[in-house]
Amino acid sequence: MSQIIGYRPEDAGQPPSLSPGYVSTVPRSPRLPLVKIPQGLTETTGPANAWSRLMGPSMADLTTQHAAMPQGQRIIVAGRVLDEQGRPVPNTVMEIWQANAAGRYIHKKDQWDAPLDPNFTGAGRVITDADGRYQFVTIRPGAYPWGNHHNAWRPAHIHLSLLGPAFATRLVTQMYFPDDPLIEIDPIANAVPPPYRQRLVSRFDIETTRPNWALGYLFDVVLRGPDATPPDTEHGEDDDHD
Ligand SMILES: [Fe+2]
Numbered sequence: 001m002s003q004i005i006g007y008r009p010e011d012a013g014q015p016p017s018l019s020p021g022y023v024s025t026v027p028r029s030p031r032l033p034l035v036k037i038p039q040g041l042t043e044t045t046g047p048a049n050a051w052s053r054l055m056g057p058s059m060a061d062l063t064t065q066h067a068a069m070p071q072g073q074r075i076i077v078a079g080r081v082l083d084e085q086g087r088p089v090p091n092t093v094m095e096i097w098q099a100n101a102a103g104r105y106i107h108k109k110d111q112w113d114a115p116l117d118p119n120f121t122g123a124g125r126v127i128t129d130a131d132g133r134y135q136f137v138t139i140r141p142g143a144y145p146w147g148n149h150h151n152a153w154r155p156a157h158i159h160l161s162l163l164g165p166a167f168a169t170r171l172v173t174q175m176y177f178p179d180d181p182l183i184e185i186d187p188i189a190n191a192v193p194p195p196y197r198q199r200l201v202s203r204f205d206i207e208t209t210r211p212n213w214a215l216g217y218l219f220d221v222v223l224r225g226p227d228a229t230p231p232d233t234e235h236g237e238d239d240d241h242d
Contacts, residue, residue: 013196013230022187023148025233043168051093051163052127059125062098062138070120072101072139074214077175077202080132081162084225088132093163094221096124096136103142103156112145137214143182155182155189159232164223173232175219176201192230199229 018029037043047054063069077096081089099105099122102114106121122141126134143153157174164170176183178201183189189197199222208216221229 013192013199013228015191015193015230015233017233019187019191019233021149022191022233025191039168044166046163046166046169048165049091051091055093055125055127058127059123060136062096062120062122062124062136064137065121066119068119070100070117070139072117072120072142074137075140076135076137076208076210076214076216077158077219078133078135078208078216079202079218079220081128081134081221081223082132083223084228086222086227088128088130089164089223090128090130090132092128092132092165093161094126094128094134095161096138096158098122098138098141098158099144101139101142103144103154105144110144114142114144140177140215143180148187152187153182155180155186160221162221162223169223171221171223171229171231173221173229174200177217178203188233191233196230199227 016029017025019025052058059065063074081092081094083089097105099110100115100117100120102117104110104112104114104116106116120139124136124138126136128134138158141156141158143156146152146154156177160171160173160175162171174188176189183197183201189200192200202217202219205216205218208218210216223229
């Protein structure tokens with residue numbers, strides 16, 4: 001997009017930290033040259049195979065965390081986590097958070113006029129298996145207004161955090177749904193230039209779909225390299241719930 005300033009081809013799918021159409025990036029982005037921090041043991045290592053012990057039981061099904069099913073369309077979101085050479089990343093923590101079917105988060109700062117769902121918290125966490133695979137069962141989130149500009153609505157999305165093999169490899173991003181007309185007018189999605197933006201869009205998959213039960217969407221995540229899944233420019237999710 002023309003609003004992307006100083007974007008270099010070598011940045012691949014990385015959104016620039018300043019993307020003025022996404023208003024929060026204006027105060028949030030750095031004004032001084034970045035300081036390169038050498039990577040030591042702290043950045044290049046993690047708890048390796050201890051995640052399952054540290055993270056507690058998996059939360060792979062967001063529709064069974066309360067007394068009854070949440071409102072909305074039940075879906076399966078599945079895929080693989082891969083490194084820059086297409087190798088699976090096993091035993092890594094993948095967390096998701098999302099709005100309910102009406103587009104509302106269970107958070108005190110989200111006060112727009114949509115109902116909360118007593119049967120939906122919107123948080124999940126799994127650890128990838130030996131093939132780097134993951135799977136969540138959830139409901140399709142709704143779009144919601146976010147005040148970035150006049151009549152601004154976020155496309156339906158699921159937030160993801162992947163820790164990767166080391167602390168410095170954490171990726172925070174968002175997954176969208178195919179054929180959502182809001183994607184092309186969303187400043188957050190559009191902070192990632194094409195063709196990389198398409199990597200943030202899941203695809204409907206009839207094989208993942210379960211008969212008489214749930215639609216299936218596939219979303220592979222690549223942590224690094226030329227095929228990397230673009231990160232999210234917003235790391236202030238707790239503050240403004242974009
Ligand atoms: Fe969001």
